[in-house]
Amino acid sequence: MVTLAKKLLSKASGQSKLTAGDIIICDVDLAMIHDSGGPRRVKPILERLNRKVWDKNKIVVVTDHYVPADSDETRAIQALTKKWVKDQSIENFYDEQGICHVVLPERGHLTPGIFCVGGDSHSPTGGAFGAYMFGIGATEMAGVLATGSIWIQTPETILMSWKNQLPEYVTAKDMMLAMCSKIGMGGGRYQAIQYAGETIRSLPMQERMTLSNMAAELGAQVGLIAPDETTIAYVEAAGGQVPENWRDFQIETAEKPSNIINFDATNLSPQIAAPHSPANADDASEFRNIGFDVAYIGACTGAKYIDLVAAAKVLRGRHIANGITLKVAPASLRDQNRAKDDGIMQVLQDAGAEFLSNSCGICAGYGEDRLGENQVCISSTARNFKGRMGAQTSAVYLASPYTVAASAVTGTLTDPRLLLGE
């Protein structure tokens, strides 16, 4: 049975018949790196190998982790990044334009059928566009930059099959947390996860990106979605090149029935994942009288334009509770500008939000703006591992932007439907 994953890998490896388990060498169509795992790590390796990058036009560099650079160390990292990009004559350089996983598609770099690697674990986001994209470490990235190829083991496909439509105020993040809860963080077994069914086909691209992104939290290598008219419309609007044969990638199947996991969107409630794992998810209504210090709307999975719109729906005409802080870090500059033009940013500001840079921000815990000792946070991000967003004693609950915003209003963890009506 030819799955979407195998179809993509056949194209990348030039091998027509693939069986799960086959180790193959794939040609890379696009390699994305950022300021943390990118130039500062790959430069010394390429120098040691005495190689330049294999194809500068296939490399995209984004600064998003050490933004803003708030120390001498991080300023030095950004300076090194800029110099390396110049030395290598790389034109696809997006400096402080937003988080790599959002910037990459919005600038038209992702199209159905291509094979990509990213120097970041949330690189499976590219799967939302029908691209085979996964995350690798810096040494392996240096190998790709030197050779233009990478080995992989052909995966099986685990099909997350969703039927019916999501209720109002229930989002891709809620679907994702429910899937994490059901199969666990290792449940993806480093195979190819594919999201399929009518629920998925009804989702706009930025919601699909949240699902593909968090294939990482399911332990999968990739999180694929078959391209459709929604995909093509997005890619064309972003200035991407749509291949003529894109319909060849409209495949929704797994190798065997036991690899299909069924979900029904009809009865899904807003979800909250308790510290310290996304798999600790349950219905938001189960979390009663739990207070917190910081509400955070940020990250590639939780602060895109569509997420800001969701938060504004809750916050319009309301104000955050006394004693808590709401921080918003729009995922890209473009999304922020669009939200500004639409009055969304004003709604958030009027509700009491503070704004941070268009970067990974508190989600990565890299900078000085992080959670303090014993602080509790409810966050629209992807991961709530112990200490990730700050002090080892801090704790993070994960939820959708609706739920984070509703909780910010009441001051305790809250099902957004209590405020918005079902």
Next chain:
Amino acid sequence: MPRLWRLEGTIDTDVLAPGYYMKSPLPELAKHCLEAVRSDFSHSVNQGDVILANANMGVGSSREQAAEVLKYLGIAAVIAPSFAGIFYRNAVNLGLPVFTIDEVLMDMPTLVDGAKVKFDFDTAELQILDDATSISLIPFPGFLKELILDGGLVPHLEKRFQTEGSSV
């Protein structure tokens, strides 16, 4: 004498290489390795020690420093019932031996934290010196074993480029 570090819970990349110290050089980052779950680890770990972790070892970020700090601290092998995909690839690429162990063997009473051990990469065998038992682990597929024996991807590529006799 090398010892076994038996780690409880799920070990993610944020506890192996905490984000806040990612800007720092490796020796500084290594001081904070596992501090959230084993505050004694970084200052008492020794060359040749072995880590035994639970399933999905190294889940999380793609930051290879999560594997690199363990190699830097002298860990001879990381053993777990399963590994997160990116961590596994990073470990191999950096020349850090990672081995899967049958889940059933995790219950062996001798596999306790602090046990005196000796690890043999070539035979993929973990000897527990306290009671003279040994455990055979699933050996590496040939292609990956070669990568580790070369010392990781970079020395492996150096060798390959030398054989090809050209450099761009």
